[in-house]
Amino acid sequence: MLGSAHSTACYDKMRGHEVREQCPFCGEQIPPVWEHLSWHCSAEQLSSGRPEVPEDELQNRLAWPPRGCDAYGRAVLHHMARVRATLRENMN
Numbered sequence: 001m002l003g004s005a006h007s008t009a010c011y012d013k014m015r016g017h018e019v020r021e022q023c024p025f026c027g028e029q030i031p032p033v034w035e036h037l038s039w040h041c042s043a044e045q046l047s048s049g050r051p052e053v054p055e056d057e058l059q060n061r062l063a064w065p066p067r068g069c070d071a072y073g074r075a076v077l078h079h080m081a082r083v084r085a086t087l088r089e090n091m092n
Contacts, residue, residue: 005084008032051075
């Protein structure tokens with residue numbers, strides 16, 4: 001399982017920087033918080049293969065499926081793992 005991951009906005013805060021007001025991936029005037037990056041950002045590297053937004057809160061935030069890990073649960077898990085990897089690769 002993925003567990004928790006941090007957004008670009010969270011990494012900014014952890015480093016003592018001001019939180020960006022613009023997403024560094026899509027350029028939209030929105031802070032790059034986890035919800036935006038995982039489920040709404042239009043940047044190709046974050047939106048490619050994105051499944052529908054999970055209704056379950058734990059699955060939405062942590063990729064934990066509410067019941068057995070079916071094809072949709074695996075798609076969410078893989079998507080969020082890709083988002084996390086992309087954020088880590090692009091930390092600056």
